Amino acid sequence: MVQGFSREPGTDGPLTGIPEHGRRRVWRWAAIIALGGFLFGYDTGVISGALLYIKHDFSLNAFEQGSVVSILLVGAMLGAVTAGRMAEHLGRRKALAVEGTVFLVGTALLTTAPDYWTLIVGRLVLGLAVGAASATVPVYLSEISPKEIRGRVLTLNQLMITIGILISYFINLAFSSNGQWRGMFAVGAIPALVMVLGTLWLLPESPQWLILQGHADMARTVIASISDESRADQLIERTQRRHRVAQGGDTAGSQGWGVLRSPLVRPALVVGLTLAAMQQFGGINTIIYYAPTTIENTGLTAANSILYSVAIGVINLLMTVVAIWLVDRAGRRRLLLGSLAGMLVMLVLLGLSFVVGMNALLSLLFMVVYIAAFAVGLGPVFWVLIGELFPPAARAAGSSVSTTVNWASNFVVSLVFLPVVNAIGQGETFWVFAVVCAFGLWFVARYVPETRDRDFAQVDAALQARFNRQPQGTNPG
Template identity: 75%
Template sequence: MVQGFSREPGTEGPLSGIAPEGVRKVRLWALFIALGGFLFGFDTGVVSGALLYIKGEFHLNSLEQSSIVSVLLIGAMLGAMGAGRAADRLGRRKTLAIEGLLFIGGTAILTFAPGYVVLLIGRIVLGVAVGAASATVPVYLSEVSPTELRGRFLTLNQLMITVGILISYLVNLAFAGSGQWRAMFAVGAIPALLMVAGTVWLLPESPQWLILKGRVDKARKVIESVSNEERATHLIERALRRRPDEKQGAEQKKDWRVLLAPRVRPALIVGLTLAAAQQFGGINTIIYYAPTLIEKTGLSATNSIFYSVAIGVINLVMTIVAIRLVDRMGRRPLLLISLTGMLVTLVLLGFSYVVGMSSVLSLLFMVIYIASFAVGLGPVFWVLVGELFPSSARAAGSGASTAVNWASNFVVSLVFLPLANVIGQGETFWIFAVIVVFTLWFVGRYVPETRGREFDEVDTALQARFGRKPQAGRASG
């Protein structure tokens, strides 16, 4: 589960057009902010290896194993819902620092957990941190990024999530021989400490937030630290001119009823459907349970963790490929190619477990499945969420879609192992394949191409796919 980005006229933050030396400084800020994304990836991935040893030490059944994985997602839903209000009230910088402390606290609880119940508590605390970071990091990045580089800087968050997952697999591998699952969790304290230290001593508050709160002098100091006095004056004056509109827009975005407006419903249907399909297509059964799945083919725990690293590498590489292709090929082609690859490999993966194919073939199918997801459905979902909703409903639409994504993630991760134990590993993958078939049909029928289009063009195409007449005049957004 990774955050998308969009770039649209009229949404520039106070930072834009700064000098190259200023860009280098902002890039350093972005790196520390994106540690929240790294921890998001690390803490959702590290449990996959640790679980192989936790289940034996505490004699956990399949439901208890699933709950240790999935309870993080309950915390994440709570964290995501509360992060927006905290970031608006306390500021982006303080909120990120608090999230870093939550990462440290959750990691400490897991590292010293004496039993199952305390493990659940630690995972909930980490979940709150993960969910809050997933909401805060993209906002903070967008508001400290130069306008002309915002897409690239927001992509850094997406890449850091993927890197975090890969590093978690490597950490699992490093401690697999000794079975030190506590050490696997403990490593997460290092980036969390860096995040808190960087936030306290290095990062500035978002100049956009400072201006909205009337702290213009402090905003000026932040901007002048990467620009010059003349440029700072120009950017602040421009931001102040937009301030009344932004406040009015913020009030509108608090009202979730805007999503029920007839013109917004098609975007909402697409957003919620793709949010659920992204998870019910089975992606996190591979991310969370890769070592457990590979172990089922007959490999040892250590070898299972080793081969799961290949999945992390492919996930990272194909995410980079997707970033390069999404503005060249378009959203629909990537989605259709992605879903087709997922469908074929889910069918084959199911057969590999049903008929008992070699572990090499099972691993190969997993890797191709991950590649197919990472090049399309994974990142493109977040791009579309930022492109389909009108400006008055974009925050609410994105929030609703993200909430459904977290909830779907929770359901799949909770029921996967028990369901697989009842009907079989392969048959469970075939259920995911059926859901992907539906998603292929849905994308082909209802999802418009958005590449290179202004919002009014996107909205016209979307309304047409739902059998609605285009709205007269230019649509807002």
Template identity: 60%
Template sequence: MVQGFSREPGTHGPVTAASPAGTRKITWWAATIAVGGFLFGFDTGVVSGALLYIRDDFDLNSFQQGSVVSVLLIGSVLGAMGAGKLADRWGRRRLLGVAGAVFLAGTVVAVFATGYGMLLVARIVLGLAVGTASALVPVYLSEISPTRIRGRLLTMNQLMITVGILVAYLVNLAFANGGDWRAMFACGAVPALVLVVAAAWFLPESPQWQIEHDRVDQARSVIASVSDPATADRIVEQVQRRIVDDRAKQPASGSGRSLWAPDVRPALILGLTLAAVQQFGGINTIIYYAPTIIEQTGLSASNSIFYSVAIGVINLIMTLVAIKLVDRVGRRPMVLVSLAVMAVSVFLLGLAFVADFSSGLTLLFMVAYIAAFAGGLGPVFWTLIGEIFPPSVRAEGSSTSTAVNWVSNFIVSLAFLPVANILGQGETFWIFAGICALAFAFVTRFLPETRGRGPEEIERDLDHRFGREPNPRKTVQTP
């Protein structure tokens, strides 16, 4: 063992251990990378307040209001679907820079939109960038994270999403008196520019990608910059062996292990199911429509935006709590507790509308629901999709799971207002409660603990939980 480094069981990315100075550098990289998550949160959250004024300027009906919110998700699906293959071809860093440039372009179109159609185009362009970033950031973070802080760094993505949502709410509040929704959108140009500049000049390429593309010297240099040359040599050799093993599992006609291969299928089923559950549990109906929902309890539009800021603060605080717990408590118990509390609180939220409870009680149940999501399922989902897939298909697995997440988001967001008009808002929230309860049963049966475990251990546990005979070639490797 090299002095200053620890032997850690399993590895997800080439950076398995780092010196204290190296850990600080990796954390800085992770925070910069997670600006993509910030933009994800900002561009999904800013529309909630802007919509209160856009609907009057452009005379939008309920369907048009829903489409302004949800059309971003169409672009997000397309961006997420293409992100995996493009990241494998171009590299993680370059694609993040492209995503930042697309964010800038979409922001400009939104600010200068002259009508409903142009605004839809802007939201689709922003969606392409949001989807790309949401699929790519967890992969990049996973591949630069030492095992002992992997959960914390992967959770940073959700932290930045919640920061983005909160900043969006604060921006909405700042411009609420004048109703200047164009200024609300324009503020997104600043973090987009930060991402472009960081990807062009400061961020390293993922060592995993460099090794897979025979850029071994560059990968060794990146790893040595946070460890030392001897450790870098050892880790590069280890990753090269794993790449050879993964390619050996693929039929001769393939260039790499397929996402649809039988030994990857349990991870795929788990990733896609968690992606759908995270959205069909109802979270983004509250994130997108928080001011609208609060307004329906009898408060004014400006007061609704003010209370939505409080919701954003709770979202941020609970995400910080999750970051503290994820590498201590583990992923599985956090998701189970989160789903249980979500089911109860969203049921009570529905009851508050059906029984016409006071605004205070309605807000309490809404805050409890968001706190439960932000302290568990919200951040841990993004951690898990960076962990459950084997390294050879991690980008594609994250991309596919993220695409399903966005498809689910689109369906729920577009359908929420029309369904609530037909069934009633309270009854619609009860549907979300039922989905959370079913998800609790699924997670109890199929989700393994991934904390402190490498790909081989996770793969074997998934095989066991899904009733699949383990591959005898799967062995637990240690650095």
């Protein structure tokens, strides 16, 4: 059995059923943690405007321009791979502080870059931070969140990603009048510094991690600060009992990604990896990264294509706010199914608009509705689910491997999008993405359970049933 794995109701981490004052404190912690999501969004979005000026200053050819964009994704894959082990060994809090420091180093390299190769190194370093943060933040948020608000707290990560993207577009717009691309990158140092200081001075360690590391007294202090000492003692004793039983299981002593080899974890792993790939192969980042190019191809040429990206960023943000309101009301499955259905229809229409030459405004409308459909469902719910589906001892590793696949898929799609467009046509390429969304509809309907307002024991029982597996008993461990 996986270390820390339990089907005892109410034991999915120590923070369950906390009072209102405790919830407010959790939200404050979550806001600091989610700065990692903000930097994820900012540093992936800022390049769209900065590249317009970098390519002239350094006389970059098409390959060099593409490498400046895509090298961040390579770094993100590497960062995501290492994030799980770092979060297990250092703890969630220290891991996040290290990631904030790496953000600062990457930003400094880009801001002072004298040549193309320094740009590449700076973007690679930023990618390491982006990938690691994207894997660490959902785990940390999941482990400090009571189940009643867990969906909203986890969706906060996606909200901060979209805010980061939108702010990067505004910063690009502000610096575009004089072409100061170094200033565009430099602004990212402010949230990175806040993240480092806030993490070290204001955040506690994950109580669940502290308990599993044998630091029960420290965990008791954290839990009591948002609940009471009696509740803290009860939950610590329950988690320790579960941990002792688990140590005698078939994966006792597994470290890092080793816990993912357990048959009990396999259904969660299949869902996590499939959703990770599907989120990217559904085409979203071809819109985010290549929005100016795509919009220009509709015939709506403008002097400042960045302005269109701002409009897209606003829609992305507004619909993510809607998702936060819905995720603990409508549930994860409904949002996923509705999102994929909307994306599928819009991709079919968007492809058709290019193939038959529809009015440019219609093409832009289909693009905007597609983004809205993604932002209300598949965008945020993927990050929610990877924090909910894996058993506690496999959560960091599961999030890490799922995020690695997400970034690898992002890299592949971004790399081949323009060549595929040149080979088969823009409209036909969007139809390929539509096929992915059709597969996604079937997969979610068949294999993804509802997790809203459920303890891990209930979530796992529903997940195992969808894979025609019998849940192990009800005893802890």
